[in-house]
Amino acid sequence: NAGVTQTPKFQVLKTGQSMTLQCAQDMNHNSMYWYRQDPGMGLRLIYYSASEGTTDKGEVPNGYNVSRLNKREFSLRLESAAPSQTSVYFCASDRGGYYGYTFGSGTRLTVV
Amino acid sequence: AQTVTQSQPEMSVQEAETVTLSCTYDTSENNYYLFWYKQPPSRQMILVIRQEAYKQQNATENRFSVNFQKAAKSFSLKISDSQLGDTAMYFCAFMKGGYQKVTFGTGTKLQVIP
Numbered sequence: 001n002a003g004v005t006q007t008p009k010f011q012v013l014k015t016g017q018s019m020t021l022q023c024a025q026d027m028n029h030n031s032m033y034w035y036r037q038d039p040g041m042g043l044r045l046i047y048y049s050a051s052e053g054t055t056d057k058g059e060v061p062n063g064y065n066v067s068r069l070n071k072r073e074f075s076l077r078l079e080s081a082a083p084s085q086t087s088v089y090f091c092a093s094d095r096g097g098y099y100g101y102t103f104g105s106g107t108r109l110t111v112v
Numbered sequence: 113a114q115t116v117t118q119s120q121p122e123m124s125v126q127e128a129e130t131v132t133l134s135c136t137y138d139t140s141e142n143n144y145y146l147f148w149y150k151q152p153p154s155r156q157m158i159l160v161i162r163q164e165a166y167k168q169q170n171a172t173e174n175r176f177s178v179n180f181q182k183a184a185k186s187f188s189l190k191i192s193d194s195q196l197g198d199t200a201m202y203f204c205a206f207m208k209g210g211y212q213k214v215t216f217g218t219g220t221k222l223q224v225i226p
């Protein structure tokens with residue numbers, strides 16, 4: 001029972017490079033999310049997808065794009081990485097309401 | 113917009129003792145859910161306990177319990193018989209009913225001392 005799988009776990013990018021963080025869930029959840037975690041700031045929502053075919057901006061969407069490829073997969077793309085995007089990125093999914101999120105193991109991204 | 117405040121950046125507790133982590137939130141909603149998540153050094157986020165706002169009874173999960181004070185907008189987490197494995201960052205979180213987006217607090221780093 002894999003839950004939510006994120007790849008890669010670690011990545012170092014140079015300023016201006018692009019990359020895509022991958023996320024897949026096998027729990028048949030409708031909703032998926034991307035958060036970033038920074039010291040002293042908790043987790044902040046970047047983008048979310050309430051259902052297949054829909055995406056919406058969260059609190060900190062600038063510099064990111066997302067794709068809900070199908071019900072299982074939700075990717076996050078950095079088109080031109082900046083040092084301010086150095087963070088730990090979490091993907092999550094949920095079946096709604098009371099049950100809370102299931103998180104992936106996170107991606108530690110460093111932009112130099 | 114909802115806000116979640118955790119006023120204790122760091123705390124420590126002796127093994128086998130009890131510790132309480134504080135959380136307050138601000139909302140005008142009447143239907144919502146509250147959560148505590150644990151993030152050990154492994155970085156994995158783990159759901160510890162959850163509470164529905166319309167339920168007056170405080171949630172309990174083994175050694176973890178909450179003190180939910182709806183009028184005061186307070187949602188504290190009590191850990192009894194603390195164990196070394198409880199060492200982690202703890203996040204309080206809020207979700208408005210009918211929506212899936214969750215707002216997280218800034219976290220409390222808990223150290224359990226042998």
